[in-house]
Amino acid sequence: MxxxxxxxxxxxxxxxxxxxxxxxxxxxxxxxxxxxxxxxxxxxxxxxxxxxxxxxxxxxxxEVSGRQKRFDWDLRQHDHIYCVRCHRVDNIDLEGKKQLSLPAHESRGYKVSGCRIEFFGLCPGCRKIQQKTRKGEEKMGCKTCGTGLSDKQREVLEALAKCKDACGSKDIAAATSLEPKQVSCQITALKKKGYVASPARCKYEITSEGKAALS
Amino acid sequence: MxxxxxxxxxxxxxxxxxxxxxxxxxxxxxxxxxxxxxxxxxxxxxxxxxxxxxxxxxxxxxEVSGRQKRFDWDLRQHDHIYCVRCHRVDNIDLEGKKQLSLPAHESRGYKVSGCRIEFFGLCPGCRKIQQKTRKGEEKMGCKTCGTGLSDKQREVLEALAKCKDACGSKDIAAATSLEPKQVSCQITALKKKGYVASPARCKYEITSEGKAALS
DNA sequence: TGTTGACATAATAATAGTTACCATGTACTT
DNA sequence: AAGTACATGGTAACTATTATTATGTCAACA
CATH class of the missing domain: 1.10.10.10 (Winged helix-like DNA-binding domain superfamily/Winged helix DNA-binding domain)
Incomplete structure (x- = not known):
């Protein structure tokens, strides 16, 4: 067989x-x-x-953190350290501490076949980036969202770009084919992406990032 | 903020x-x-x-093994044990051994923020099942495959069901609209699922599991 | 006290990662 | 040499998760 x-x-x-x-x-x-x-x-x-x-x-x-499976050519017993920001995985060697074992009365009836130890934190590269970006908001831009614009978002953003001063969502609604409620919904999403700022309550303006996103 | x-x-x-x-x-x-x-x-x-x-x-x-994320209401520091068969996750408490720490010279420049310890093995329920199924092949039937039948697989299996004795793939090809090559391809898949057995080289017959899958 | 906008929701489309399917190709076995 | 087993490329389908969007709800200000 x-x-x-x-x-x-x-x-x-x-x-x-x-x-x-x-x-x-x-x-x-x-x-x-x-x-x-x-x-x-x-x-x-x-x-x-x-x-x-x-x-x-x-x-x-x-079996490491993160959504993707990873593969290793090195078959020897060793553990890993994981970067929570860029998902990089490096080896670590725990020397003396070696294999943890689980006292029988703690194994909860399991037939234990092994143990996995994983440290996590920021890798050297990401530490540097983190320090630079430390002022103000983080805006690390992970995930899939971040920069994309839907059709409606683009429409709202273009209308905002044409306004000289900060304006309310009713002004935007008038300038587009959208209803006020829809506009406010899009503005929320745009603020999250950093493309729109609110200098005063109920007043919005496009940010430089927003202008960049339009081009 | x-x-x-x-x-x-x-x-x-x-x-x-x-x-x-x-x-x-x-x-x-x-x-x-x-x-x-x-x-x-x-x-x-x-x-x-x-x-x-x-x-x-x-x-x-x-962050535990397996593809799905899991959530825990218990905020206290504790570790987990994972069943490799049914993916169940239980708590464990490492008492004295508590927090592992990583010697600075081993941290490879990472800014370490934590450590995750996970034991794995077979949970009590799966140990019993494992013992029963120990004779011969395992046929644990995980993943998404396992039981489903594609149209072509069903056609081949139905043809096999009509044969009294074991027959070759040419006989099947004649009994269906499929070509011999396609039949052999489907039979391979069906054998993997346990629906077809090969009592002799180049001879195939439907298994009781195969009959059950047809109904 | 009625608007307005912030935050939530349900429904659904879209996405990432992975696996299944299958026609075709290649290499063992007898 | 024939016939089967195993492997591949291309793609569809699947699982788990996240984004989008119309709509709903609530709190605070005018």
Missing amino acids: DKQLRMTHQREVILSELGKCHTHPTADELYERVKKKLPRISLATVYRNLEILSEAGLIRKL | DKQLRMTHQREVILSELGKCHTHPTADELYERVKKKLPRISLATVYRNLEILSEAGLIRKL
Whole structure:
């Protein structure tokens, strides 16, 4: 019942690229690297083979923070440290402290097969960025949102750009095809993105970021 | 700049249901429970509020193994144990061993903000199941595949069901609208799901699981 | 005291990451 | 040499999550 594992060219390249990375790459990071050697390879092949190779014990699939799975060529026992900002993952070695073990009366009936230790914080690169951005709001711009503009948002922002002074949402509603309620809804979203500021209650104006976003 | 958090009825229910759960539920598990109290609540509201409540520090968002995020009402420092089979998460308390700290020369330049310790293994329930299923293959049936049948798979399986004895893929191809190559492809998938067995090389027959899957 | 805008919600579309499907290609087995 | 098993590329489908938007609710100011 032992499986035969065919070592295809694709698998060789995936393995060797993973071996060259010391960064615990995600499947699509590895795909980008492998594509340089095998331009016609499919993303599905990379996913499939990472799964197969890790089941065969040739590589290790990591369970680390963040939404993407990561893979490691280094099979030795070691732990990781995770950057909460850029999601980078590095190795750490806990030397003496080695393996934690769980006292039997604390295992809650589980058959324990291992333990995972993960430190987290800011990596050196992100520490620097954090210090620079420390004044005022953070505006780190993660996630998928951040810069995009929907059609309605663009319409409101363009109307705001034409106003010389700060104006209320009724003025905007008049200048666009939108109703006042819809305008206020869009303005809320635009403020969140930093494209609109409110110098006084119920008065809005476009920010320099907002102008930049329009072009 | 401090946020005001409006305690709506939806939020109250989400909080109280999370408090009643001692199972570190995922967003959709919690959604199912909350829906019994508030049938008209939206899944998005649950997601949004779990995010907001955890940012406000009223609950904790956990980073544990598995693909779904989990939430915890218990804010005290504690660690977790994870079942690799059913993905259940329980609490553990490491007593004296408490907080691991990372020696400065090992932190690789990171500004460390915390540490996560997670044991994993089989929970009591899954240990029993594992023992029963130990003979032969495992057939644990995780993932999304497992039981579903595509149109072509169903066609092949139905043809196999009509055969009294084991037959080759050519016989199946003749009995269906499919070509021999396609049949062999489908049979491979069906074997993986446990719906087809191969009593002899190149001979296939439907299993009892296969018959059950057809009905 | 009625507006106005901040904050919430339900419904749904969109997104990211991953896996399934399947036609086709390649390599073992006998 | 035939026939099967295994692998691949391309793409559809899926899961979990987040964004969008019309609408609803509430608190505070004019």
